Structures are given as C-alpha cells and as structure tokens.
Amino acid sequence: MTGTTSVLGQRFVRRDGPEKVTGEARYTADLAFTGLLHAKFVYAGRAHARIVAIDTTEAARMPGVHAVLTQADAPLVRYGMFVKDRTLFAHEVVRFEAEIVAAVAADTPERAAAAAAAVRVEYEDLPAVLDVDAALSPAAPVLHPDWLDYRTQDGVLRAPNDCGHMTSVKGDVDAGFAEAELQLTETYCSDMAHAVPIEPHAVVAQWQGEKVTIWTTSQVPFPARAGVAETLQIPQSNVRIVVPHLGGGFGGKCDFHFEAHVALLARATRRPVRLVFSRREEFLATDKVRHAARIELTTGVKRDGTITARRARLLLDSGAYCGDALFATEIGLMMVAGPYRVPNLYAEVHTVYTNRTPAGSVRAPGGPQTCWAVEQHTDELARLVGLDPLEFRRRNLVRAGDTGQTGQRFVSSSAQRCLDRAAELAGWPGTDLAEGEALGVAVGWWFSLSVPSGAYLKLNPDGTGTIITGAQENGSGSVMGLALLAAEELGMRPEAFSILYQDTDAGPFDIGSAGSQTTFNNGRAVMEAAREVREKLLALAAERLEIHQRDLELVDGSVRVKGAPTRSIPLAEIAAGAQLIGSGSGTPPPLPEHDLTGCGGRLGYSAFAAPSFFCHIARVRVDRETGVVSVPEVVAVHEFGRVLNPLGAQGQVEGGVIQSVGMALLEGSQYDGGHQLNPGLLGYKLVTAPDAPTVTVDFLDDAVDQGGPHGAKAVGEPPVVGTPAAIGNAIAAATGTRVRALPMNAERVWTALHRPSAGAVTAGGEA
Amino acid sequence: MSRYFAPGNAAEAAELLRTTPGARVVAGGTDLVVAARGGKHPLPEVLVALHRVPELARVRETEAGIILGALTTHTWVERSGLVRSRWSALADAAAMIGSPATRSTGTIGGNLMNASPAMDLGSPLLVLDATVELRRTGGTRALTVAELLAGPGRTTAAPDELLSSVRIPAPVPGTGSAYIRLEHRRAMEIAIVGAAAALRFDSRGEIVAARLALTAAAPVCLRVPAAEAGLLGRRLDAEALAAAGRAAVAAVRPISDVRASADYRRAMTAVVVARALTLAARRAAAGSSVPGPDHPPTATGSVQ
C-alpha cells in the first residue's frame, strides 16, 4: 500500500451508477445505426423432430425482406464449450422447442416477424425425451445419435444421453456405512429456473470489409468472439465484440450464441442488423437456464450426530445441448458434502440430454439446488439423532486442518464462525416469533475461480488515469471497483480513473463475468499494471527531486518525499511530460493440493481455490391454510476473505438473497410435454419489492494468502446459494412437514400439509 | 395497420363504434395493449380511445349511491374515503390491482369489459348490487354485473355499446363488506381465487342480509345464492363459515393452469370465503372501513 489513507474498505459509489439511474446509459438495443435491418428467428415450435424440408421462397419474396438464412447458408461447424454438439441453425434435427431453424432480416421488426412466420418447414416428429430418468434408461431414444463423433474438451466422460458424468470418491463408503448407527435416504427435485435479467438479449452486427463489429449483451466478450470466429470460420482478429452497458446477466448471458447468426445476416445483406429478444424468447430461446435437478442423498450417522458416510446421485437436466453446463455439473458435485466432514463419500453426477431448453451457467450454477437438498437433508439428519440443527452442524462443520471431499486441506474455520455469528444476529432459535413463524438455517461454501486475466493502465496528462481492461461489467460493479485497486497502488482517488472495458479490440483476454472472478483475477492484473506505472513514476520523480526512490511516496495525486510533504510533484506534472503506461496479467494462484484417486470425469473444479463460507438464517411465516409463505427476514453472514468495497459487497448479498427468495418460493418453469407453459413474467413469478425480506448482512474478515487482491475472495455468486435452503428448513420448522420440491410454492407447501401422502420419497431409521 | 380515433364526447365515441366495423374501445390499455403485445389477441383494426371523454371520468354521489364513470381509475377508487367506508369490498379490490402504475392507468370500465374470470372488481361489484350503464347511439340500458358477464373474455354488450358508468347503491346502514384474494406474492398478482362478501346483522348478532361472490373459480365471477341463503338467520360462527365454504366449493368450476391446480383452487375457495365473511362481519360490527392509504394495501384485503 502506498498512500497514507487506504481507499479500500471505504464507501465507494460506482461510476456508472448515475447514468444508469437517470436513464442516460445506452444499452445494446438503444444504439442507432443508418440502414438498420431487424432480425427475427424461426423456431422449431416442437420438442424433437426430423426436418424434412425448409422452404424460404415465400418469406424471401415478402416486402422489406433482405435475407432468409438457414444452416445451408452457414459453415457446418459443430461448436460447444465442453462438447461440440450443436450447430448455429438446426441441422437435420430439432431437439427443443426454440431450436433456431432460420433467421430473417427485414427493414422493420413487423416485416421480419411476418416473414419468419412465412418460412415453411416440414417436420417428421420424433419421440421426445422429457425426463432425466427416462433419458438414462437403455430403451430411451438417443437424442444425439452421432454423439461418439462429437469432439469434446479433454477429460469429459460421456454416455448416450449423458453429456458429462463425474464422480467424487473419498475414503471407503461401505465401511463408513457399516460404522453408521442410523441412516437416512431422501430425494429432492428442483424445477428449471431462469436468470431473468431486466435487459433481454440484443445483438447488432455490422461489417466493414472483412471485419465485423458486434455489439452484444454478452457477459463473456472474448468467448463470444471465439465462438463467432469458430462458427463463421474467420480469424478472431476480424471480429470485434463490444458490450455497451449490460442490463444484468445472472449467467444467462454467458457463453457464445446469437452473435454469429446476426453477423451472418449482416454479411448477407451488407447492412447493420439488430436482434432484440422478446420476453417470451428470453424464456424459451436463450438456452441458459438453471438446471432442473434430481438429487438423491443417503447419509450414515452415529447417534451422537457424527456423519460417517454419504452416497449421492445428482441428475441434472441439461436440455437439448451441453452448452457450458459442465461447470454446473462439477460445482454441483462439489456441494454434495457441503462444508462438512464427510470421511467416506461416493457421489456421482450426470448431465442428461432431454428435449428441453438447454441449461447452463445461471448465477452459482449447480449451487442453490444442491445446497438446498443437502441442507434439508442435514436438518432431517439432526432430527433423526435428536439434535438442534445448529448443534448438529457444529459437530460436523469443517475447521482449519480438515480435508474436503477431494482431500483439499482447509486453512480456515470460518464455516463455524459464520454459523455462530448468524445465530447470534438471528437470535437462534428465535425470539419474538409470531404465529406461524420459524427460523431455518443453511451453511455452505463456494470457490474463487483462479484464471488468467489482463489489463492496461495509463496516466493522462492532467494526472487522471485510464484503465483498459478485458473484464466485463455485468452490473455487479466489479469492473467499476477496479478503480479502487488502481487508486490504492498510485495514491490517487478512485474517481480519478476512467475505465475502458468490454471491447475485445481494446483490453487483454479475460473469460468474462462468470464464476465471480472479475475482482479476483482482473483485480490482480490491474494492480500489476498500476505497479508498473508506479515504478516509472517514482523513477522519474527521483530524478527530478534528486532523491532515492525509496524515500518517495505516492499520496493524494502527487509524489512526495517521505517526512517532507512540501517537497512534492503533482502526478499531472510528470504525466504531462512522459508516457506512463503499464500492463499486467497477475499470477493466478494454483488450486490447493488435493487427491482425485477414484474420481472420474473431473474438469478442473476438483478443489476450491480460496474457498469462502457462509451461513444464512431465514425467518419465514407460513399461512397453514393456504400454504403461502412470506420471508420477513434473512440474516446472511459471509466470509469473503477481505471485503474491498463494502457497499458493493453488501449490494451483492442483498440482491442475491432477494433473488433467491424467488427461487425458493416462486420461480420454476412448468412444462407440457416439450413446451414451457409459463414463458413470461405473468406465469413465471419473480419476487417484487413488497415481497423482499429485510436482509441483515455481516462480513467476517479472513484474508487469505492464496486469494485475490489484498486477500479477497469471490463475492458475486455465493449470496444466492444458501437462502433457498434456509427458507426450506424454516418452512419445515414452521409446519412440521418438509417440501421436497423447489420452488416450495404455496400449493406444494399446502399439499405437504394437507395431502401428505402426495409427498416425495424418504426413508430413515436404523442402519 | 390500425386506425386510431380519440373522440371528445361519448356520443361521438358511440357513433364511431356503430359506423366503423372492427372498432374497439381502448381506455387505459392495460389489458388490451398488453394482450396484443403478448400475442394473445392482435390489436383491433380500429381503436376508439376514450381518454378525451371527460363525461366518462365523472363521479357522481347521490343519496341513492354512487355513479362511477367508466374511466374511473383504480387509484381513485382505492383513495376515495367514501368508497372505503361504504363500499369497502370495492376499495379492497382496487387497492390490490397490479402496481401503482397499473392502478393509475387501468379503469373500472376496462376491468369489467375485459371480462377476465380473475378480474378483481367483479365479485365486489356483485355483492354490492352494482349495475352498469351501456350506451349506444340512440339509447342506454342498465344491466346488473351478473347480466353483463357472459364468459371468459365475453360480455353481453353489443359491439357498438360503450360501458358508460357503474352505479352502486348506498348500502343499508350496518352493512360490512370485504374482498379477499389468494395471492402468492404481494404485488403484481392475479387472483388464484378470490371472494367478496357483504353482511348485515340484527341486534342479536344474526345475519339478516348476506351476499357472497367468487373470483377466478368459474368462467365468470359469480354469486353463490346457496351460501347466502344458508347464512341468513345465523351467527357467523365456525359452523356457519364452514357451511358457506362448502356451498361455495359446490358452486365453483375451477380450472388447472400454471398458477394452481383445480384441486387447490377448490380447497382455497373455502378459505377465502371464510376470510371474506369474517372481515365483512368485523367491519359490519365496527361500522368501520378499509384503513387509509398509509396502510399497505394488501394488509387487510389479501390473505397475506
């Protein structure tokens, strides 16, 4: 640290805030272009079928129509992050209702829609597979008959209708169960849920010569660029991706997808072309939903509550394609032991193809569902041995020195500390509870993603600075917060920095706003770039002041002599006469040592770098007659290493908790065969402001060496992981019955209370 | 291409409806435009907008009751001290519709004429014995709300008829009314089921007048005469509530959809009926009304 007062841990108002709240911020769909055409996709409208014929002649002849394209107009390239199982447009077969069969560009959105409706497609329907269990049966139709020919990332293990399976093995599970005095088997199921950013997907593409610029609502500009280059078979240097302000993503805008379709339309018409999704398309076609999951858990315990063994099986509904789903697969797998000492474990997870909307990385992929199931199970285990849920957890939670499910050794006991602090804040087991109210607790852990990133930093002649970064700002404020880290290195104010971001021709490679990684990795890159500038500044100043560098410090926008504050030079004076440019990439910390003996199919999330811990306690109120649940309060205690920007971290926790109240109680897609029944905000309900709980947030500091900047850990995703679990346990405590399906909507709560025989399977008792 | 008219008086509006085939009225547009954008119904060929017709926005209070112009907004109803004290069930309903923006834009005429089985004003107007005035070139006619509502999205009004006003008679002193809807979140919600009740008691605490109507439980909002008759001459005890609930459940024809199963809706019918009757009775006893706007709108009227 350089300055006398640190800017870290101080209240910091993000720079993009005012323009967003005043409506001046420009988003992708707001951009104006001369000669703009409008894109519209033609969707399959059926779950599974062979394409017999596509006739675009009538559509192409309609007024104002400039292009109608199908897979015949695109290179036949199969792409996919883990498994190359899909083409831009449907190739011979459609595998879910919103598979793109054709794309139209026309001079108005209405004409584009009319032409899209006029594309004639003849189909021969194929039997649809709509259920994960059915998909894994040997008799099931194979949804990708050529699956063996698909290329995959190294290490992916597959089977027919299973695009990625993995195992996690520790100790001797049979011996562990033999040691158990009691055991419990339960199954939990969660519905498909959506990211639902306010801003729908939008893409504009415009060519000049061989180069295309694409403005898009992507959370991952560099992977999007790679996807366009791969599918259109052009060099990455011919593709520039620019993301204007992004109106939220929540993972739903991860991965590459629609950019190439729009680029193709723009190339065919030599005009700029814009695609803007309707809310209905947001639900059906973005193919980036939170996996529906079926989670089977069997745990053996001793009568004193010690867990001796666990078996777990997770089935994730991947929908028609694999996408970026195998993140969710492995992270879900890493949640099955929870932050508990489970000495003997056998867990397997399958990523199952069905004829539904493809799933992928929605905020904390694989997290909330698995944490919910594991934490309901934990409360049931506590009940089985007659312990208070808190006491049962205390006896089993990991502490420093314990090993995780793949043998990684924990260096902190903050799982315990979070529990104790949350219990204190919530007044466990509950004080002043009203009629129908109860508390429920959930604990969990999450990872920090350690990957390469990069940034440049320069000082301007007036003494301000500019950060040029490859990182992407999805709304969480993490890119805005980079100014804090630069300011800290250079003794400047964070407000003195402008930031050029989310333009692939400007900043160095970054994987995008995914995996809560921006501050963790790009922050380190920015600090390294700032240090290079600092070295240059100090060298120049030392020369001018004729003093040794080590006697200088950077404070309040100037270089000054330590102990002689009057002997100083403003940064502007130095910057006006010299090039002060730095670059940085940081050094990603390695994964902790761990042991994968006996494990299969693992892809890199086999241990957690700089793991963080949390405990959420929810207070719920249940109306027993109707099953309606409200959540007056959630206490959320997180250990994020070191909190750099308290206002930003608090916002992430409050928002995450409120978002996951929706996941807990309201949000879920319903299906009729291969068709979503509620693809809109009328039938798919998010929480509204009046439903939002009071969120009591507290942070426990535990800065780590192998962490991000100044010992920080990942912040963006963990806040959504624990709340559904805490709410579920509170509902069970309030009603004396458990809802084993997510969302735990009013009808399900009511059914559990009044029609208990309709509930899901559970078996517990003597081992 | 749609054509659009914004007439300055009701006669002109009625004449446009008579002479222009395919013409439809638009008031706040919160049903019509939203349905068009959602792909449910295309926008009508010809739109006759009513917002420049001041006579349709007029509210008249008389000895006999109140006459609300068709353009009266939910916000007006929700904020009116008079409506809250005399026609509490209607104020309950108006206060829960959509969001503040929906309530300031949506109108009572639009709510009725859209004829959704889940419309929140339907059951309150049924238990308050409201009538509507339909106007066409050359004359007007009055219908009860029950006569107006024909089925989901259907009314008995002719295509050239305009709903000009809603007339609600003054309640007999001592009457209490309430509307309860089952909702799964606290704003921007559609009734899963709802019930409106109006009750009056004699000095011995026995019911001398009873009205009960249900929302979202059948193709139209409907009264439940069997439940009403069963309440007369009794105190509103647990048994009476249960009997009214049973009669209501016998009268409903709920559907299963994304919001709820028919089984759940049937069970919930008895719950909202009991709660609406209980609140109406409490108001009848206290001579009290819906609390003012400083109270959260869903606190009294909804089940949450």
Ligand SMILES: Cc1cc2nc3c(=O)[nH]c(=O)nc-3n(C[C@H](O)[C@H](O)[C@H](O)COP(=O)(O)OP(=O)(O)OC[C@H]3O[C@@H](n4cnc5c(N)ncnc54)[C@H](O)[C@@H]3O)c2cc1C
């Ligand atoms: C976000 C949102 C939330 C909502 N929440 C609720 C809710 O909680 N409860 C509820 O009941 N409704 C709700 N609605 C529906 C709607 O707002 C109400 O029904 C509203 O009262 C409709 O009035 P309007 O003036 O907007 O009708 P419009 O959309 O203008 O018209 C609706 C229909 O009535 C016809 N019409 C309108 N006025 C007349 C007239 N004077 N004469 C003849 N025909 C006429 C129109 O032709 C059209 O067919 C909601 C709507 C939205 C968008």
